[in-house]
Amino acid sequence: MVLDSFATLSFPLFVPADRPDRFAKACASGTDSVIIDLEDAVASDLKSAVRRIPRDALPSDRTVTLMLRINAPGTQWYRDDVAFARATGFDAVVLPKAETPEQIADLRAALNPGQKILGLVETVRGVARMTELAEATDRLAFGSIDLSADMGCENTHMAFLPIRSQIVQAARLAGRPAPLDGVTTATRDPDIIAEDARHSHEMGFGGKLLIHPNQIEPARSAFRPKKERIDWAERVIAASADGGAALVDGAMVDVPVLKQARRILDRARALS
Template identity: 50%
Template sequence: MPTASPGAAPVDTVDLPLFVPADRPERLAKAVAAGPDAMIVDLEDAVAPDARDAARAGLAGAFAALATGMPLLLRVNARGTAWHAHDLAAAAALPLAGVVLPKAESGNDILRVAGETGLPVIALIETARGIAALDEIAAAAARLAFGSIDYAADLAIGHTRTALADARARLTLASRLAGLPAPIDGVTASVHDTDLLAADCAHAREMGFAGKLLIHPAQIAPARAAFRPSDGEIDWARRVLEAAPEKGAFMLDGAMVDAPVLARARQILARAPQAETA
């Protein structure tokens, strides 16, 4: 895969990126101050069709005025739209960490975007065709993300955890088989319902996702807390690793601990603040 711009963080560290409309450059500095993992400057759904050309033209100036080391990504318009080719040309000239490709439906889509921009591509899976081609997409992409609202609309199914469980499981499995970081979950549309956001994040984490696409600065802190292991999990993981012999299974708190359990303990500590693994 092509590498990101010099100094840009790799997309595998971007778990909680915040969308910012490309036609609202005054929001960029505010978004940086809010402290997400990264910003996804959006040329697609967040911008009216008749404003997308002007928004794209203003990106270079907006980025030049932005003093930050935060990774910047650009969500371009989908392949087959009138804006796609121009978006890719702009992305190639901007100081980006990566490109987000909506409605990704083939490995060739990913390879062409990566080739034309010289950037890693986060493939946004939003359609039945995207799910059907998931393995080849994962083989070409730098990371997978789930556009759950568009996916539910494409299949005319409910936007519920039950209806979307199969698709989420497929993204997790495809990411693992391709050696990619764990995928990023779709948005929670309710901006100020922190209980719903926390529950959505907990479900995504349970399904093997490492992060979530965010649409408002108010979602950053609750989402970060929800993806962080609990104090109880961290304490358990530390005790497991401290008690582990050099080899073989053993008992702890009346439960068997063997290699898979040790692996889970290490995974928990890897996600903990100031993690220490054994």
């Protein structure tokens, strides 16, 4: 059974499309979804050739969501990438440089019914139309590295604090799953990926894009509620069982507190 990574916490793992020897390993790495990357990970002179994925490169009984990151609209490879995504039946397509709802509509019309779209917001133009993009896509993701280059700013938590908040709000207003935060380039230091993932969690993201299997567990752990928070949530649920007013740790339990407690327990179960 393939998990619906568009309705849950998700930690998609990128794999270069020119490394089919890594596809099955990525699917068995412990993450919930895998993105085969035709864009940044593949040199220009190989972009057409890598569309010929060997039949045995992917496990027939996979349980992960399989996505394809195509090249951006307007590039010479875009149309053929979309046709490849449709013909091979990927669960979803990752659209880089998503900037307009018209791009999303064009892509959706070219895909099979049921194939989903993960829109990467990674340009200033995309940020300017964030709300419309959230409504048009099935889920948003934040491309912080590309955006820092486009804006000419540093890729830091502080620099992108307002934009991270904006993308989370846009997804919420559109009734979409919480967006996915961008990648962390460090692959050998678990503390760095964990710190970035904690920041993503605090900002309200629903997961994080990953580029190496070493990043999976530190990222998941950062999103996993601490034991003391789980204990608190369980006390809140127990105290509210009869539907009346309740006090937990000296504080009144109202509807927003109850919702928070349920969210904590749901997240703990999802990441157990």
